[in-house]
Amino acid sequence: MALVTPDNHGLRLWTRYAVLLLVAVIFIFPLLFMAMSSLKPDQQLLSDTNSLRAFLPVGDISFQNYSDAFDRAPIGVFVMNSVLITGATVLLTLFVCSLAAFSFVFLDWAGRGLIFSVLLATLIVPYESIFIPMLLMVSQLPWIGFEGLEWGWLNTYRVQIIPFIADGLTIFLFVQYFKDLPRELIEASRVEGASWWMIYRRVVMPLSGPVIATAAILKFLFMYNQYLWPLMVVQAEEIRPVMVGLGYFTDQLNVPWGEVMAYLTIITIPVLAFYLSLQRMFIASVASTGVKG
Template sequence: MAAVKADNHGMRLASRYAVLILVAIIFVFPLLFMVMSSLKPSAQLLLDTKSLRAFLPVGDLSFQNYTDAFARAPIGVFVFNSVLVTGITVLLCLFVCSLAAFAFVFIDWGGKAVIFSVLLATLIIPYETIFIPLLLMVSQLPWIGADGFELGWLNTYRVQIAPFIADALSIFLFVQFFKDLPKELIEASRVEGASWWSIYRRVVMPLSGPVIATAAILKFLFMYNQYLWPLMVVQEEAIRPVMVGLGYFTDQLNVPWGEVMAYLTIITVPVLGFYLSLQRVFISSVASTGVKG
């Protein structure tokens, strides 16, 4: 009987891994096609799409497409702008949204249920519906910088960051995670005289690795893929992000497909690197938490 159970368990495990491998292959194929295509001349690229050669490193392979793509447009500047804007926005969002969620979950104050309900209601409002009023507002906002007083935030990094620092989805994710934390930890900290800031910084956030990784990945993907808002508020090439830069790149006449694939490969690298780094953070935080409810 034990042998039969072991065989059944092995079969279920094998079938589960087979499904996971199949799903992984489906997701990897487009990336593999993109990378292989970026290494081939455009004529060979189009011919190889008729067979599995499109996914294989065969034929006349070189980095010429990358050289030509960098010569055609300042791709490095575009990637730097997107990484800078996205990184700062993600960090500020995690801080602001986690603080807001901490106040909603652990601190008693009047009207927080109503405010939280209104906050969740904003999830059904598309960002695109507020872009025009927001554009009119940021075009008249004052700013005091190194050059003195300025009126208007257009063509700046801050106009790409400030409107997206806080969002209802991130706050909701933190609230749901904080609700599952053991309340005994918070009560014990309060009994020992810890301030709310100390509890947030030393007790709650060290246990919140999974939700931090989840919120950061979602925010990173949203910000890195921004197109409409930067297109409206940024006209200078020096601060143009990658998605607007991609439109600028492909709008030029007779851009070879190999160069397009090279551009796509370059702008995909930061996304994969960010995801893989946060995946390690997620796994290590889950393994080291050791909290029991």
């Protein structure tokens, strides 16, 4: 039986840090290349790709590519549209799917096992296979807005949000997490006279930070990277998301690579900000989650 000495423990710790640092560098290099390339003119950008200069802010550095990119297309509008659509969808999905998972785990009602099985079966159905039926449906659906009754959801924000709120994967994640929560907390809350809504809001959800962060990140990436569905249902430029806007941006003739890199850098910022904010919440939630006796 091998003894673990302080020297061996330190060596293992440094080896682990070295491996994690190498993985981080591998993931950071593309982002660094993109950001540095967005600051260089095309001729220098292409010549620097043969050396490490591609990852360094050297040479003719300026923000001209960003200025030209904003002049070429309304990038700010595209980014704000995606942030609005993605943020609203994530919040609504977390609320609706966590409620559904709560009912599957803690409430006793007829047919919940069968319905949950059907729900899991929908995970193998690709979204692209139902886009045409969804398109035909949303083109005829009514909507009551400030201007009265309207027919059809095309060229609206709601057509990019509502069809994606109910998510089988998110419900599954919440169900699996809720099953591991201490049942004693729920039983004690019921004995104290708490309603199911109060248990959901004050007991279950405060303990669910890790699954909330995980589900939010997965949903954010899915919605932020949406291309095919917005391309089908949105023609108005003022409500285009960033991925459709990217296609519109690159379809123009003779777009310099520096401007393309500037566009990609801009649309990456909300993703990084969202991920880092949820990562902090995830770590804080894991550190604070527990049952005190």
